Amino acid sequence: MSGRLPDSPTQIFDPKKPVKIHFRGRSITAFEGDTVASALLAAGVDTFSRSFKYHRRRAPACLSGQCSRCTMNVDGRMHIKTCQTPVREGMVVEPQGPIAFDPAGAADAFSWAMPTGFYYKMFYKPQWFWKLVKEVIRAMPGNMAKVKALPAKAHFDSINLSPDLLVIGGGLAGMEAAITAADAGVRVVIVEADPQLGGFEAFQAEAGFRRTQASISRLAAFPNITLLTGTRVTAIYPDGLAVCMQESPSQSAQDCVERSYLVRAGATVIATGAGSMPMVFAHNDRPGIILPEAAQRMVHLWGIKPKGRVLLAGGDDHIGEVALALYKQGVDVVGVVDFREAGLRKDLQSALADHGIPVWSSYTLTDTRGRRRVTSATVTSIDGLQSKRVRCDTIVASSGRYPRHKLLGQIGTRMLYDAALNFYLPEQLPANYEAAGRLLGLEDPNAIMRQGAHAAINALKHLGVDTNTAKVAAVEPADEAPMPVRLQPVIEDVQLKSKTFVCYCHDVSAKNIEQAIDEGFDKIETCKRYTTATQGACQGGMCEANFAHLLARKRPALSARVLPTTRPPVTSMSLGAMAVGYHDHPQVSPLYHTQLAHGGNSLRMGSWIRMVDFGDHEAESLAVHSTAGICDVSMFGKFRVFGPDAEKLLNRIMTRNIEKLNGNSTFYYTACNEEGVLVDDGMALKMGEHDYFVTTTAARAAVTEEWLARWCREENWQVNVVNVTDTKAGISLAGPMAREILSKLTEADISGEALPFQKWMHMEVAGVKAIVSRVGFVGELNYELFCPASQGPYLWDAIMAAGKPLGLVPFGIECLNICRLEKGHVLPGIDTDSFTNLFEASMGWALDRNKTETVGKAMLDLTTHQAIKERVIAFSIEGRSPVTEGALVVDGTQQLGRVTSIIYSPLLKKTIGFALVAPHDNWVEGGTVTFWYDSGREAQASFAKPPFYDPKGQRIRM
Amino acid sequence: MAFLIDCPNCGRRNPYEFRFGGECKEAPGPDADLNTWCEYLYFNENMSGFQQEWWYHNMGCGDWVKVRRNTVTHEITED
């Protein structure tokens, strides 16, 4: 069965369920439960990526999402950590750039030409040189993906959770915390980055595995625990928010490729554990040099034997335990290097000796060789006197534990270096946070579990839960002290060569760092910025401990060994998964499909999809003036405002006095904000006692509800506002033939006497109950019909059928724009901006000076006497003009304002429009308006007084 | 934003359902002078600590809710 080890209880893949993935054109059989990286390793893939600067071969070092040497392009998505991505049938995996033969690999030989601060030094002067080479240099880095548009099928989603307690990390400590809290009855979410619970213990040999199984089955009994595996926490905030990312949460890419969870918890336990520090020695980055956790995961989780002869190196007993465990799985262990004098624990020593595995105590690694993969290691005694070459195909090396503290920095908790332990411990956490487990340096499983429970109890106290219950109170806090870490001794001259990497992401060597320190960058924050160490994709996860130790060694006097600052995101995440909470739902009118069927061309405008035209907006406008046209106005905001205090509310938001509205008159209103700025206009109809039908501009439809609620939020008024925008279709029928068309469809008397301009009535049109009003927007005889949305398409078709023989055409908003500009109607928000007050919009006439309770009136009253800052003017140009909206209005070199609306009117054979401008002497009859457009062209127009068409308004009164 | 807002109609809800409506301020009377109005319109307390503020439940009941929130910690308390 495809080279895997015999089935074992610890494995998490299912050898009976094969899954096919594609890698560089070949098909690889993996199994359900594999990650992409485990599948590739099992298939013998050696090189996963190329390094950033020198294009050196790189392969997974941690298999736990820390080193980011395994990133590839997965299903078209860039920089995916393949060791954290479950396989999915048909997945297409591609390395990012050439991996087998990389011509840029020559860079490795020229590393001397790329000193520390390369960018700063090489291209500082002359400047022209930098301009010349920057494109070449920027294209150079290894493992950099070309940005491609995501495949359209990529789907992201986002889920909000608000538990009482969030536990970050599903190891022994995290599980114990979750169980303790759940037992006390609170709702718990537990997040684990791996696909399985258990953390560190899950990939230890069977004893650890049995312990995790016991915890997992206890945890499973609680319905109030929500378990998120395969989920990484990328950010936490002091107020309790955690942002989590789940890669491939579903077996089908169609469902979702990445999901974000926004978890808002009352309290949080951080139990992110500890990882291994890489050892520093020359050429420590070759493929095949891995951390202990990677070797353990390969063997215990996925049944993959580390390749060939395996050499282990480290400075704690753990490395000896790993060596034994690997040996038991049939791995060819060629030796264990221990840099401590005392060497391994006696029992480990004798067990290894029993199996004939040599142990070199007081030795360390100094160098490696190998091209595609490591082939040998140089093992040197600590005194530097003895040295030998050991042939090996895999090196498992680590200089000790290192806390995964990244999240703590984000809530303002610093990690303090404990010189006795050689370990970083967190200072006091904020009240709503607790830390637990191996993160605190603990190693004994029982201590870890007790301490996890204790963290949960503290969290429960913070939540105000009674912790004096028998079960919970029985837990004693762990009193075990953290175990010290032995620092790796360094033999300066043989170990710290130029290719001794500290930061693997950016190829920063120990030499580079020493050079930076010598140049004066000897504080961690400046040294980090100068060398770019710890700033790569791993975010310092692999390198910052060694980086800090190196600094401390060079500058013992400085209080070194503070860690660099941490920021979100801790691990890479897609913009798609971050943006997904915000869904874009454009609105469509009930007449949308009907209009498409009539040849409408649609366009997204604001929140609506509207019809721009039906082929030729100029022809449409001529038809409106000569025969008739029909247009969808369903996107007007439509509201029913009713109740005994309806007038009070409407009078507050409208600048005119609604009390003056009676009978079947239509009522045009304007609305201002408190600054007196014009924000809206529309129509009000009185449907009954204290009952109004109010329309607003399309752009304001979405906020009117909020606006109306805003202006009675502190009153106890009896008034109801119902948004009926979506429940009613609106049709505008305009043109000299409009009455004739309408009369074919209704029994009602619609003569000029019965339904004159600015009046409305209920009537049945083609059997549909409609509110029909006479308005003047387009400058011709104009009816506006509002009917139930569901009957809109039917009514539209009925009007079209009746009007076709008389020359009726559908028209879109471009034509509407021509008609309203011909009539000189200013559109709030288009021709005005958020500073234009009612006077400046030339609508001062709409302000009822006698009212007291009008929003904005106080400011308008107080500023009446002030000179205006800007105003809306109209202009016209003979013939067609190339000037467009946004063109500047200028006087010499001075900018006066901008063109807000401009369009060619085929009826007038002129280009007409509005501009929002500062006051100027030219704004008089016969004055000239000068435009600056197309980055430098000038054009002239004449100032005009609208309306351009039918100034007496006879046609709208027909 | 990690806090939740108590809506009198909808219960404790995610603040992303709401739109922030600014500090609670008392509008000047109709006879106030221009300075008073400008103070009110263009200046805020910008509290570092607890302040009374308005939130509009636009993805919920559509009511304006008054909230007392700590602008530093996001802690929300009853008045």
Ligand code: FES
């Ligand atoms: S192997 Fe994937 S991040 Fe280290």
Ligand SMILES: [Zn+2]
């Ligand atoms: Zn609500």
